[in-house]
Amino acid sequence: MSIAAAKSHVGAARPRVDGPLKVSGLARYAAEFATDDCLCGYVVSGAIAKGRITKIDCAEALAAPRVIAVFTHETRPQGSTSASKYRDQVAPPGDPFMPLLNERIFFSGQPVALIVAEDYESARDAASLINIAYEEEAASIDVAARKSAAYTPPKKRSGIEPPPKPRGDAEGAFASAPVRLENQYRVAVEFHNPMEMHGSTVIYEGDGKLTIHDKTQGAQNTQGYVASVFGLSPENVRVISPFVGGAFGSGLRPQYQLFLAVMASLALERSVRVTLTRDQMFTFGYRPDTIHTVGLACGHDGRLLSVMHDAVAGTSAFEDYQENVVNWSGLLYACPNAKLSYSLTKLDAYTPADMRAPGATLGVFALESAMDELAYAARIDPLELRLRNYAERDAAADKDFTSKALRDCYEQGARRFNWAKRQPDPRSMREGRDLIGYGMATGVWEALMRPTTARARLAAGGRLEVATATADIGTGTYTILSQIAADALGIPLERVTALVGDSALPKSPVEGGSWAAASAGAAVQLACFRLRRELLAIARAMENSPLANADLQHVTFADGAIALAAEPSRRVSILEAMRASGAEFLEAEETAKRDASVDKSYSAYTHSAVFAEVRVDEQLGVARVTRVVSAVAAGKILNPLTGRSQIIGGVVMGIGMALHEEALPDLRLSRFMNRNLGEYHIPAHADICDIDVIFVDERDDKVSPMGVKGLGEIGIVGTAAAVANAIFHATGKRVRELPITIDKLL
Numbered sequence: 051m052s053i054a055a056a057k058s059h060v061g062a063a064r065p066r067v068d069g070p071l072k073v074s075g076l077a078r079y080a081a082e083f084a085t086d087d088c089l090c091g092y093v094v095s096g097a098i099a100k101g102r103i104t105k106i107d108c109a110e111a112l113a114a115p116r117v118i119a120v121f122t123h124e125t126r127p128q129g130s131t132s133a134s135k136y137r138d139q140v141a142p143p144g145d146p147f148m149p150l151l152n153e154r155i156f157f158s159g160q161p162v163a164l165i166v167a168e169d170y171e172s173a174r175d176a177a178s179l180i181n182i183a184y185e186e187e188a189a190s191i192d193v194a195a196r197k198s199a200a201y202t203p204p205k206k207r208s209g210i211e212p213p214p215k216p217r218g219d220a221e222g223a224f225a226s227a228p229v230r231l232e233n234q235y236r237v238a239v240e241f242h243n244p245m246e247m248h249g250s251t252v253i254y255e256g257d258g259k260l261t262i263h264d265k266t267q268g269a270q271n272t273q274g275y276v277a278s279v280f281g282l283s284p285e286n287v288r289v290i291s292p293f294v295g296g297a298f299g300s301g302l303r304p305q306y307q308l309f310l311a312v313m314a315s316l317a318l319e320r321s322v323r324v325t326l327t328r329d330q331m332f333t334f335g336y337r338p339d340t341i342h343t344v345g346l347a348c349g350h351d352g353r354l355l356s357v358m359h360d361a362v363a364g365t366s367a368f369e370d371y372q373e374n375v376v377n378w379s380g381l382l383y384a385c386p387n388a389k390l391s392y393s394l395t396k397l398d399a400y401t402p403a404d405m406r407a408p409g410a411t412l413g414v415f416a417l418e419s420a421m422d423e424l425a426y427a428a429r430i431d432p433l434e435l436r437l438r439n440y441a442e443r444d445a446a447a448d449k450d451f452t453s454k455a456l457r458d459c460y461e462q463g464a465r466r467f468n469w470a471k472r473q474p475d476p477r478s479m480r481e482g483r484d485l486i487g488y489g490m491a492t493g494v495w496e497a498l499m500r501p502t503t504a505r506a507r508l509a510a511g512g513r514l515e516v517a518t519a520t521a522d523i524g525t526g527t528y529t530i531l532s533q534i535a536a537d538a539l540g541i542p543l544e545r546v547t548a549l550v551g552d553s554a555l556p557k558s559p560v561e562g563g564s565w566a567a568a569s570a571g572a573a574v575q576l577a578c579f580r581l582r583r584e585l586l587a588i589a590r591a592m593e594n595s596p597l598a599n600a601d602l603q604h605v606t607f608a609d610g611a612i613a614l615a616a617e618p619s620r621r622v623s624i625l626e627a628m629r630a631s632g633a634e635f636l637e638a639e640e641t642a643k644r645d646a647s648v649d650k651s652y653s654a655y656t657h658s659a660v661f662a663e664v665r666v667d668e669q670l671g672v673a674r675v676t677r678v679v680s681a682v683a684a685g686k687i688l689n690p691l692t693g694r695s696q697i698i699g700g701v702v703m704g705i706g707m708a709l710h711e712e713a714l715p716d717l718r719l720s721r722f723m724n725r726n727l728g729e730y731h732i733p734a735h736a737d738i739c740d741i742d743v744i745f746v747d748e749r750d751d752k753v754s755p756m757g758v759k760g761l762g763e764i765g766i767v768g769t770a771a772a773v774a775n776a777i778f779h780a781t782g783k784r785v786r787e788l789p790i791t792i793d794k795l796l
């Protein structure tokens with residue numbers, strides 16, 4: 051639509067519109083909504099990884115002070131017993147976990163009882179009084195041991211593509227190539243650890259109605275799940291989740307505390323809150339354990355001759371969880387021969403979960419580590435190797451890209467980082483006791499758009515409210531939607547209220563896959579554009595209207611008024627138009643989706659080039675990341691301030707993956723042992739140094755209506771490889787299993 055309008059907010063750095071609510075403590079999270087008589091639930095976690103409960107004695111717990119009820123598989127009062135009813139919008143194929151269904155135990159930490167009491171402490175105290183006897187069966191959470199039992203998932207997960215068919219003859223080309231290598235890579239299991247632990251407050255409204263405050267990335271996904279599992283009509287289930295204290299995937303699927311809270315609420319006809327402990331956050335929601343084998347070959351000129359990437363990933367016994375792990379290796383570089391494969395193996399663990407850039411984070415770590423190794427083998431600078439193999443089109447899908455400014459990322463990132471200062475040989479840069487290393491890697495993520503509906507409502511007093519059911523998990527959704535709306539009608543940002551995180555709002559998919567900005571943003575803009583047409587029609591019809599014959603192409607919406615572009619003194623203010631209409635408000639609802647022909651003819655991706663500097667204390671083996679430059683091509687950047695935060699957050703998670711995060715399994719118990727933030731390390735402020743973000747200019751008129759590609763995930767992809775590659779450059783030690791802890795460097 052070619053409407054000339056003064057753009058004042060979109061593209062400009064604007065602080066978060068919800069910032070004051072957050073820093074003043076007024077923003078309420080799922081477990082902070084209160085009613086006078088809300089009961090509290092405490093989840094009892096099982097002690098074994100596999101087997102069955104032979105006896106569960108709750109008498110003592112039930113007799114404890116202030117305890118109202120104890121629910122176990124023997125007394126489970128509510129909820130469907132049909133697995134298909136538990137399938138949420140983003141569930142992988144299989145039978146979702148059904149809490150307290152029967153005596154079977156499938157994973158360590160499985161919830162086996164819910165104690166409901168007048169207060170949280172009483173419920174927690176009573177949990178210690180439950181006596182449970184188990185019959186244990188042999189279990190394994192060892193992907194390496196179960197690799198021989200790997201299988202190709204018979205049904206694909208929606209949105210996840212199986213690896214493309216091989217192209218060329220990757221094995222033949224590999225065998226005859228002058229430079230080649232094949233290695234295994236692995237990343238420790240990482241658990242989601244958002245600041246806000248999972249919790250659900252279920253308010254029992256009577257008449258079969260529930261209002262639920264859930265920690266979720268999709269209020270309507272939670273609503274659909276609860277309605278389906280408990281046989282309620284969706285209109286009677288309202289899910290309100292305005293703020294989410296971090297998620298990045300852990301809030302995509304409904305978690306078991308939601309089921310338990312709703313079950314207890316319906317059974318007791320009371321409001322019930324169930325929150326998980328930090329320890330229990332380690333019972334679900336983890337990046338899958340994945341073993342990669344990458345084979346790369348090139349000529350003496352560095353041109354790739356063969357790319358082979360195989361990955362085996364762990365999943366649960368009951369679901370075939372899938373990610374795009376290896377597909378990136380077939381499209382990131384130009385290469386005539388490629389062979390990719392991906393399989394799963396069953397573990398006695400909970401189903402893995404999406405975690406920021408699921409699949410890409412793992413697969414690109416393996417590929418970009420291997421590319422670095424190839425650079426040394428071919429004696430070519432690692433950046434130069436990437437440039438020599440630059441993919442102008444997506445060879446895997448045989449499509450052009452909607453846009454791809456990765457070359458600019460390489461160039462601008464290298465310049466900002468001062469890559470030219472790098473000495474080619476490992477261990478060739480040092481300062482005092484510190485070995486210094488420079489490493490780099492490429493990042494890639496899908497630029498997705500999903501059908502999303504938004505409503506815009508302009509009140510007579512001039513306030514504009516825009517609304518869609520998506521979530522803001524801290525990423526800045528409230529802010530960018532407000533910016534888009536303010537610009538669309540040419541009104542101040544302060545006059546706009548954005549509403550998200552409510553199942554009663556217009557339909558939106560879960561907030562994930564980095565698609566919310568492009569999708570919800572486009573929907574809000576479309577709805578506001580319809581208001582513009584209506585406002586102009588009203589203005590034209592006004593008596594002695596200065597805009598009597600004006601059409602949409604020739605007016606601007608700026609400074610709170612509609613004006614003729616060629617003669618701005620001919621104007622009608624929005625307030626005047628609203629007064630003339632006599633209406634209390636104008637309202638429009640629109641659905642945005644990507645042009646189907648774009649998906650058919652093009653590939654759409656965001657890209658990045660990540661450069662990292664490390665210092666490794668030669669005697670102590672301590673590695674520190676001292677600088678990161680992340681240069682990102684993600685189409686139109688709606689807000690460089692919140693956008694930059696997205697990239698910094700991704701880089702920090704990538705540094706955590708490279709150096710810190712590691713869930714340590716006891717393979718005899720099939721249980722992760724370090725279930726707290728004291729022993730499961732995440733980067734602290736002292737671990738994070740200078741992170742420099744560059745957004746390169748990337749115009750894209752196809753990917754989404756505003757040219758937006760999304761920023762939530764690209765910041766993490768490639769970061770761990772850049773750090774690992776820098777550590778090799780510093781030390782000459784190639785560590786192919788993350789995290790790179792001191793023991794691996796000494």
Ligand code: MOS
Nearest residue numbers: 298299406562563
């Ligand atoms: Mo993202 S892992 O889709 O929240």
